Amino acid sequence: MKKDYGTGFTVPARRGPTRRAVVRRLTGIVCATALTAAVGLFAAPASAEGQLNIYNWGEYINPEVLKKFETETGIKVKLDTYSSNDEMLAKVRTGDTGYDIVFPSVYMQDIMANLDLLEKTDINQYEGFKNIDPQFLRAKTDPKGEYCLPYAWGTVGIGYNRKVLGKDITGWKDLIETVKAKNLKFALLDDMREVLGVGLILNGKSVNSTDPEDLKQAAQTIIDMKPYVAAFTYESRPMVWAGDIAAAHYFVGAMIDVFQDPKTLGYVIPEEGATMYQEDICVLKTAPNKENAKKFLEFYTRPEVAALNIAQQTNGTPNVPARALEPEKIKNSQEINPPQDVMKRLQIFVDLGADIRKYDRMWTTIKTAQ
Secondary structure: OOEOOOOOEEEEEEOOOOHHHHHHOOOHHHHHHHHHOOOOOOOOOOOOOEEEEEEEEEHHHHHHHHEEEEHHHOOEEEEEEOOOOOHHHHOOOOOOOOOOOOOHHHHHHHHHHHHEEEEEOOOHOOOOHHEEEHHHHOOOOOOOOOOOEEEEEEEEEEEEEHHHOOOOOOOOHHHHHHHHHHHEEEEEEEOHHHHHHHHHOOOOOOOOOOOHHHHHHHHHHHHHHHHHHEEOOOOOHHHHHHHHOEEEEEEEEHHHHHOOOOOOOOOOOOOOOOOEEEEEEEEEOOOHHHHHHHHHHHHHHOOOHHHHHHOOOOEOEEOOOOHOOOOOHHOOOOOOOHHHHHHHEEEEEOOHHHHHHHHHHHHHHHHHHH
């Protein structure tokens, strides 16, 4: 799986099956079932209103949400999926795809806006938009939410085995000190920007820095960790659970394991800071069903709809009142719904243009270092 950052370069995927495949059914799926009933999934259908063609990441929307939309509106939903922003953009740029709605990451939304691929929806004028937390209006090209609707977000932190470490950890420095003292191993994601992001954060720099000295220092910080790094991989969750490694650099989707075995497992947003991801719902300028697409954006501003979606996943939602409707273990999780002081420590990637080559060189240095 490959993933690009808007430049034509490809790097190991930050998202795709690994993140979205883990953001699926929780062990307490009965919560989702109860919520489905509560929001009236089986309401009487309206008269048929045509079709809506959605192009989304794999396993990144609860099918019950689409069923509810169909039932309420009579609009038939067709869903196709992609595994990276790069794949989605390439498909959309061919022109006549037939797709109405896409779910780009924030940086990709900016790229698509600059390519004039997105329709202005004025979703921010809809009454339900008041439910959206303004801090999630992150796209530089859409600061007021005139085009796209904030959809879902999450953090990239550390999943760990409490029994192996013998403690809860607070962040990267705590983890490194503990594994050194106990001669243990941990895993890092096989992702250029996420890994260099850790090095940059540990040196007090922006994860979007293009300063060559910052990047060299970040790379050296990661190289210094390598004696304790078992692997650069996305397949670390079962290794942590089994105790084969003490911890792993991972997405908040690891909370699905923590919910199943909280005595053994934990997930922490590092006290030094962390990266976050966010996707938004956007309507394509070439959408054949623009009115139906806008109806879906309006539908998704409803708290019970956003909550129905999150009940199947371990992402956060930008919809503030929806959080009160989430299953208790999600609602009360500070890992999924971190407090504001933690939110201030999170950074999100932006498109670096040609400067991504500097990261590529440092990534090669890290991977080849002995």
